Amino acid sequence: SQQGEEDPQALSIQEGENATMNCSYKTSINNLQWYRQNSGRGLVHLILIRSNEREKHSGRLRVTLDTSKKSSSLLITASRAADTASYFCAPPNQAGTALIFGKGTTLSVSS
Amino acid sequence: NAGVTQTPKFQVLKTGQSMTLQCAQDMNHNSMYWYRQDPGMGLRLIYYSASEGTTDKGEVPNGYNVSRLNKREFSLRLESAAPSQTSVYFCASRRDESRAEQFFGPGTRLTVL
Numbered sequence: 001s002q003q004g005e006e007d008p009q010a011l012s013i014q015e016g017e018n019a020t021m022n023c024s025y026k027t028s029i030n031n032l033q034w035y036r037q038n039s040g041r042g043l044v045h046l047i048l049i050r051s052n053e054r055e056k057h058s059g060r061l062r063v064t065l066d067t068s069k070k071s072s073s074l075l076i077t078a079s080r081a082a083d084t085a086s087y088f089c090a091p092p093n094q095a096g097t098a099l100i101f102g103k104g105t106t107l108s109v110s111s
Numbered sequence: 112n113a114g115v116t117q118t119p120k121f122q123v124l125k126t127g128q129s130m131t132l133q134c135a136q137d138m139n140h141n142s143m144y145w146y147r148q149d150p151g152m153g154l155r156l157i158y159y160s161a162s163e164g165t166t167d168k169g170e171v172p173n174g175y176n177v178s179r180l181n182k183r184e185f186s187l188r189l190e191s192a193a194p195s196q197t198s199v200y201f202c203a204s205r206r207d208e209s210r211a212e213q214f215f216g217p218g219t220r221l222t223v224l
Contacts, residue, residue, distance in 0.1 A: 033213075040218075043215045044215070048211055048212060092211065096208070098144060099156075
């Protein structure tokens with residue numbers, strides 16, 4: 001069964017606006033990753049947040065993790081057209097041997 | 112470094128045909144993975160190999176077999192293709208258990224008629 005579930009499924013914004021995507025998962029984890037997928041391409045790792053971190057930044061990306069609520073969020077600030085892609089959260093499976101992906105959030109940024 | 116490479120990029124099969132999807136990585140990673148992605152869905156794990164010489168089933172292994180040929184290469188075989196196996200297949204690798212980040216190949220788009 002899938003662990004990572006993203007919300008919303010689709011998001012359309014204008015360039016310069018912020019985009020927030022949420023993720024919920026089911027079991028205890030020691031880290032959670034976010035990936036981006038441009039149309040028709042492979043996934044690219046964006047950021048990893050550990051269970052003892054509540055917030056992490058990388059450039060225009062800000063990720064939060066609330067282990068008590070089993071949820072995470074990805075914020076992209078000052079969005080650009082090049083940010084148009086699908087975004088997936090990926091908690092590990094219970095054995096820690098693989099990642100579990102949800103359906104993702106499809107972000108469209110128009111100029 | 113080429114990273115993770117996959118061949119072929121596209122393939123069309125008829126029901127019942129067999130084929131092997133190839134994956135290779137040049138990053139000296141220990142772990143390798145095969146996922147499938149169906150329209151509007153996330154990636155589902157088919158098989159993985161935590162290290163050379165080991166393979167384990169993932170979420171959707173039925174109809175597939177894998178071979179970890181050596182540290183670099185991890186192949187996925189469809190013995191008798193079915194239309195339900197129409198999908199985009201991604202291979203990924205990870206350095207080892209100390210590093211969680213996975214690196215993905217560009218994918219193979221497979222259509223089974």
